Amino acid sequence: MSRMFVALVPPAGVLEEVSRAVTPLREAWPGPTWIEPANWHITLAFLGEVPDRVRPDLSTRLARAAGRHEPLPLALGEAGTFTGRGGVGVLWLGVREPGRLARLAGSIAAGARRAGAGMPEGRPYRAHFTLVRSRKGADLRPLADALSTFESAFWTADAATLFVSHLGPPLRYEAVETYPLGKLQDESDSAR
Incomplete structure (x- = not known):
């Protein structure tokens, strides 16, 4: 069994923009647990503990779900906070253009559930x-408040990635498979 999730990873240039905005805050606020830049991502679906026996079907279904969605333009924007599981406070950057992203996340989560992985439907995707x-x-x-005016450049998200969580310490996420967006559309166009 492996603890897994599916996510989008912004390109290096966007991650560098975030790093430039966050570095002075990390230095001024050493108390909270800052997510290491190597672990930065936008979660599409948290799968939890995934049995090894479902991995082949999971890969097939995630590839199919991703392939049904066109690449999409995204940008990171204004920061916010919420209280997560167990009362843990979370600081986050918002995602601009989240409508299509929510549909992609829903397809990814549904594919994972059909494969026997993933969490039951609960809260709406955020x-x-x-x-x-x-x-x-x-x-x-x-x-x-310090990040309230932050806006990254737009990029085109063109793939979803399956990660395994290694709880550590240190916490580390390992990319194990990537699923291109729009691949099914491209294949059907070339078959004509």
Whole structure:
């Protein structure tokens, strides 16, 4: 069994923009747990513990789900906070153009469930890019205020990636498979 999730990873140039905006804040606020840049991503679906026996079907279904969605333009924007599982505070950047992203996330999650992986449907999808997780009761609003005007450049998200979580310490995410967006459309066009 492996703890897994499916995500989008912004390109290096966008990650560098985020790093430039966040570095002074990391230095000024050493208390919260800052997500390491190597682990930055936009989660599409958290799958939890995935049995090894479902991996082949999972790969097939995730590829099919991703292939049904065209690449999409995205950008990271204004920061916000929410309280996550167990009362942990989370600082995040919003995702601009989240409508199509929510549809992609829904398809990915449905494909995973059909393969016997993934979590039951619950809360609506909320696109975000996590920067900080902090202990219960920590007020992250000053950090969100400091990033309130942040806007990254737009990029075209063209693939979803399946990751395995290695809980560590240190926490590490390993990319194990990538699924191109729009691949099914491209294949059907070339078959004509």
